[in-house]
Amino acid sequence: MATFIRDLKRDRADRSAGAEADPIPLYMAAAEQKQKSKGGGGDEGDGEKGEGGQKLAEKGEELKEEMDELLDEIDSVLEENAEEFVKNYVQRGGE
Amino acid sequence: MCIRAPTRRLDRKRNGEPEKAEGKMAIPTVMGTEIEFGIMVKNDPDFDPISSCVLIVNAYREDPDGKILWDYDQENPLADARGFQVEGEKYTPNQQENIARNKTLINGARYYVDHAHPEYSSPEVTNARDLVIHEKAGERVIEISRREANNLLPEGAQMLIYKNNSDRKGNSYGCHENYLMDRRTSFKKVVEPLLPFFSTRQIWCGAGKVGSESRNHPCDYQLSQRADFFETEVALDTMVKRPIVNTRDEPHADREKYRRLHVIVGDSNMSEFTIYLRNGVTALILSMIEDGAISKDLTLRDPVRTIREVSHDLTLAQEVTMDDGTARTALEIQSDFLEMALAYTSSRSLDPVQKDVLQKWQDVIEALGRDPMELDTKIDWVIKKRLIESYIGRKKLDWSDPQVQMLDLQYHDSRPDKGLYYLLERQGKVERIVTDEEIQHAVYNPPRDTRAFFRGECLRRYPSEVFGVNWDSISFGLENESIKRVMMAEPLKGTSEFVEELLDRSETAAVLLENMGS
Numbered sequence: 001m002a003t004f005i006r007d008l009k010r011d012r013a014d015r016s017a018g019a020e021a022d023p024i025p026l027y028m029a030a031a032e033q034k035q036k037s038k039g040g041g042g043d044e045g046d047g048e049k050g051e052g053g054q055k056l057a058e059k060g061e062e063l064k065e066e067m068d069e070l071l072d073e074i075d076s077v078l079e080e081n082a083e084e085f086v087k088n089y090v091q092r093g094g095e
Numbered sequence: 096m097c098i099r100a101p102t103r104r105l106d107r108k109r110n111g112e113p114e115k116a117e118g119k120m121a122i123p124t125v126m127g128t129e130i131e132f133g134i135m136v137k138n139d140p141d142f143d144p145i146s147s148c149v150l151i152v153n154a155y156r157e158d159p160d161g162k163i164l165w166d167y168d169q170e171n172p173l174a175d176a177r178g179f180q181v182e183g184e185k186y187t188p189n190q191q192e193n194i195a196r197n198k199t200l201i202n203g204a205r206y207y208v209d210h211a212h213p214e215y216s217s218p219e220v221t222n223a224r225d226l227v228i229h230e231k232a233g234e235r236v237i238e239i240s241r242r243e244a245n246n247l248l249p250e251g252a253q254m255l256i257y258k259n260n261s262d263r264k265g266n267s268y269g270c271h272e273n274y275l276m277d278r279r280t281s282f283k284k285v286v287e288p289l290l291p292f293f294s295t296r297q298i299w300c301g302a303g304k305v306g307s308e309s310r311n312h313p314c315d316y317q318l319s320q321r322a323d324f325f326e327t328e329v330a331l332d333t334m335v336k337r338p339i340v341n342t343r344d345e346p347h348a349d350r351e352k353y354r355r356l357h358v359i360v361g362d363s364n365m366s367e368f369t370i371y372l373r374n375g376v377t378a379l380i381l382s383m384i385e386d387g388a389i390s391k392d393l394t395l396r397d398p399v400r401t402i403r404e405v406s407h408d409l410t411l412a413q414e415v416t417m418d419d420g421t422a423r424t425a426l427e428i429q430s431d432f433l434e435m436a437l438a439y440t441s442s443r444s445l446d447p448v449q450k451d452v453l454q455k456w457q458d459v460i461e462a463l464g465r466d467p468m469e470l471d472t473k474i475d476w477v478i479k480k481r482l483i484e485s486y487i488g489r490k491k492l493d494w495s496d497p498q499v500q501m502l503d504l505q506y507h508d509s510r511p512d513k514g515l516y517y518l519l520e521r522q523g524k525v526e527r528i529v530t531d532e533e534i535q536h537a538v539y540n541p542p543r544d545t546r547a548f549f550r551g552e553c554l555r556r557y558p559s560e561v562f563g564v565n566w567d568s569i570s571f572g573l574e575n576e577s578i579k580r581v582m583m584a585e586p587l588k589g590t591s592e593f594v595e596e597l598l599d600r601s602e603t604a605a606v607l608l609e610n611m612g613s
Contacts, residue, residue, distance in 0.1 A: 070522055071489050074482070074502075075339035077513045082501035086263070092144055094131040094268030094610060095334035095359065 112505060125275035125545060125586045127219050128230050130363055131212035131268040132237060132509070133257035137249065140462045144211035147254065149195050152211050155240035157201055163198035163558070164190065165371055166565035166580075167209065175331045176344040176354065178283045199564040201555040202540055203547030204229070206236060210334075212268050213237065213256070218547030219566075219586050222448040223375030225542055227367050228529050232537035234258060237251030238509045239538075258363045259507035260320035263500065265308055268326040270352040270363040274378055276354040276584055278346075280385045285356065286340050292380055292432060293339050293360045295425035297322060298411055298467075299459050300373040302362035303476030304564060305483070305494065305503040307407070314407045315494035316483070318476045320362045324407030328398050333359055337396055347566035348349050349584040356381065360402075365516035366527040368473040372459065375452030379436055388439040391431050394418035401425075409480075411463060426463055433460050472526045478519065530551040552598050553574070553607075560604035571604045579608055 079085045134151070136142040143529050167188070173181040188196060191362050196208040203218030215233035220226050240403035248254060261267050276285070308323035317323075330338035343357040358377070364370045383389055395401050396416040404415060407426040414422035433456060440453060462469045471481040486492070492499055508514035511521075519525050543550030546567075553569055554561055562572035563580075570580040583589050601607035 012135045022492055068489075069517075070524070071486060073518060073522070074486065074515060077505075077515075077518065078498070079501050079505060083497035084498050086504065089133070089135060089262055090264055091133050091135075091262040091266045091268060093266045093334055094210055095211045095271065 107160060123275075123587060124221055124336055124382070125219050126221075126223075126374055126378060127217045127273045128226065128374070129214055129216040129269075129271045129273070130230070130258065131209055131214045131270075133259055133268065133507075134211075134213060135255050137253040137255060139249065139252040145208065148208040148211060148213045151237075151244040151254065151256070152198055152206055152208055153195065154243035154247065155198060155200075155206060155236060157198070157554075157558075162194055162199075163199060163554075163561050164193050164285075164563040165199065165205070166568060166570060167193070168534065170565070171345050172343065173331075174344040176342040177329075181331055188444050192388075193560075199550070199554060200236070201551050202229070202232065202537055203542065203545075203551035204233065204236070204565075206233075206240075213240075218541050218551065219545040220542045220547075221544050221587075222446070223371050223378065223452055224448045224528065226374045227370050228533050228537045229542065230370055231367065231529065231534045234509060235534060235538050238511065241509060256509040257504060257507045258365065258509060259302065259504065260363050261304060261308070261324075263306055263308070267321060267337075269321070269359050270332075270361050272358040272361055272374060272377065274356045274358070275348070276356050276383050278350070278354045279351055279386050280354070282342070282354075285381075285384055288380070288384055288389045289340050290328060290398045291395050291401075293379075293399045294356070295405055296373075296376070296430045297362070297402075297406055297476075298425050298429060298463060299456070299470075300361065300364065300369050300476055301406065301474075301476040301504070302364050302369075302507075305477035305500050309403070312403065312407060316409065316480060317406040318409070319402075319406040321360060322402050325360065325399055325402050337506060339402060349585050353586075354411060363507065364475050366473065366475045366478060366516075366525055368455070368526045369475045370451060370528040371528045372456055374446065376436075376456050379440075379449065379452065380432060383436060383439050386439070388435060390435060390438075390585055392419070393428055393431060396420075409467075411467060426460070430460055430464075432455060469483070472524060478516075478525060479503065482506070482515065482519070522569060543591040544587075546583045546586050546589035547568075548591050549583060549594050549598075552594070553604070556598060557604040557607070571608065573605050573608070581608075581611070 103533040134144055134147055136147055173183050174182055198206040200206055202419060205214075205216040207214055207216075217226070217229040217233055220229055220240060223246065227481055237256050237258075241254055244254050245252075283512040284588075297319040301322075302320045304320045305315070307314045307317065312323075324337050325339050326336045327338040329340045329342060330336065331342050332338070333341060333343070337359065341359045343356050344354070345357075346353045346355045348355065361373060364373060394417065396418050401415045404413060408425075411426045412424055414424050415428075417423055437457070440449075442565050445453065459473065461471060467474075467477055468481065470477045472478065483494075483499055486502060487494070487496075487499065490498070502515065505513065506515040508517075511517045516525070520527070550564060550569055555562070557571070560571050560573060561569060562578050567583050568580050569583065570578050572578050597610055598607065601610050
């Protein structure tokens with residue numbers, strides 16, 4: 001939820017005719033954001049047979065959660081009026 | 096007048112014949128990319144692309160007096176590499192138009208209006224890793240100037256920029272790669288292997304695209320943004336009847352020694368990994384061509400048909416027809432190139448970037464053979480496909496939905512907070528090659544190992560004395576003197592090694608020219 005609100009604020013700031021924030025800190029801040037650790041596959045090497053199956057399931061759960069969060073974020077930034085936007089996106093031929 | 100600098104050896108025997116040196120690549124690599132960006136302004140009924148381009152390019156201000164010209168004098172876009180000159184008018188803007196449409200930057204890049212697109216032409220670099228850094232720096236320049244331009248637009252209007260190649264309405268704009276080659280390599284020898292190479296390399300460097308430009312060949316998704324737009328095999332034009340191999344012959348360097356291969360067939364890539372391979376592998380193939388190391392005949396029956404068919408085939412399993420009647424897949428053809436490359440490099444010493452590129456290319460070819468989706472952190476078309484499929488899965492959409500088309504477009508959005516590629520990068524979902532610090536540095540600093548260093552440094556140190564710039568020259572306008580043009584015909588001279596000390600000793604351009612012994 002917090003992510004959603006932050007993005008909305010940035011969106012409004014982006015649209016205003018006022019001075020925009022220096023883009024340089026934005027790239028740096030984005031890079032500094034904690035990266036989700038992907039981790040290895042289900043083969044962390046050790047663990048007994050029984051544990052292996054559970055680890056895989058946990059891993060699957062984790063990946064699904066990550067994907068859900070990612071899709072949430074995409075939803076929050078994706079252009080709202082997709083149909084109109086895409087229709088209006090016309091370019092002159094270039095090289 | 097030339098820059099006085101020690102001559103760099105290019106391994107020649109006394110009689111002028113080049114050494115077919117074992118252990119050395121054919122010619123030191125020099126490369127660069129020029130990228131045309133898509134542009135639009137939301138909520139502006141008077142939107143005109145050309146004036147918007149002029150606005151955005153001018154919004155990026157490094158040159159305080161705003162009067163440096165791009166020197167069109169030596170440009171020759173009508174020269175064809177096959178050995179003739181095409182008739183036609185060379186367009187040269189008047190001085191006012193020139194200044195409005197051209198910026199040469201202190202990092203050695205050119206930022207300008209090309210027809211109805213803002214275009215960023217990176218400075219010359221010597222390797223694929225620096226190419227990534229400088230191409231990405233171009234994205235930053237575009238974004239910085241987009242924000243500045245936005246401040247000048249009417250209330251509510253918003254300028255948006257896309258690093259892609261298609262508007263899905265039949266119009267395309269390019270990402271052009273440039274590679275320095277030895278002029279002695281016959282153009283015919285260059286063309287033959289490049290037709291199959293360019294038709295198939297999209298399996299590992301395509302940017303991905305939703306839908307098709309061709310009503311007769313519809314598709315949900317394809318590997319390449321540009322493939323549908325190629326109509327001929329070899330030609331000079333870049334805007335209509337586009338050729339897979341472009342014959343433009345404007346070396347912007349010593350014409351006797353060099354050729355600049357102008358490649359228009361590539362996609363505008365977002366992924367650093369993909370950009371790295373795109374240029375690194377292509378440079379390697381060109382070295383092989385120059386050294387006569389293409390031992391297999393991979394001539395296609397119909398390259399124009401193949402480039403489209405390969406793009407539309409997401410299984411990578413469809414066979415294409417070779418000129419000898421046999422059938423191969425694009426992956427098999429690329430594997431053949433890889434095999435030849437491994438043989439070629441086994442007897443040569445590679446620098447670390449070349450080694451890394453080759454290893455990564457090999458890993459990618461092998462992964463494509465198992466399951467392309469393994470590359471969903473590396474190759475643009477796979478990254479994008481994974482993204483779209485996940486979104487479709489959650490929202491129960493199908494490929495023809497406008498939201499899916501929007502995902503395709505927004506993947507290439509220049510805004511770091513809205514662009515979907517940047518979002519994935521931020522979330523650690525894509526593999527990086529370079530760092531943000533390196534990219535940021537390259538926005539304001541030229542490469543140190545090409546003539547871009549001299550160009551960028553002159554602009555930084557003597558902005559009020561520079562009269563005009565081109566790739567292979569820079570002119571100074573000094574008080575009470577005629578314009579003095581310094582020729583820079585050698586892309587590997589004018590580097591920090593040769594000129595930094597000279598520049599440090601020269602407080603003004605007048606002093607510089609004196610020190611250079613005019």
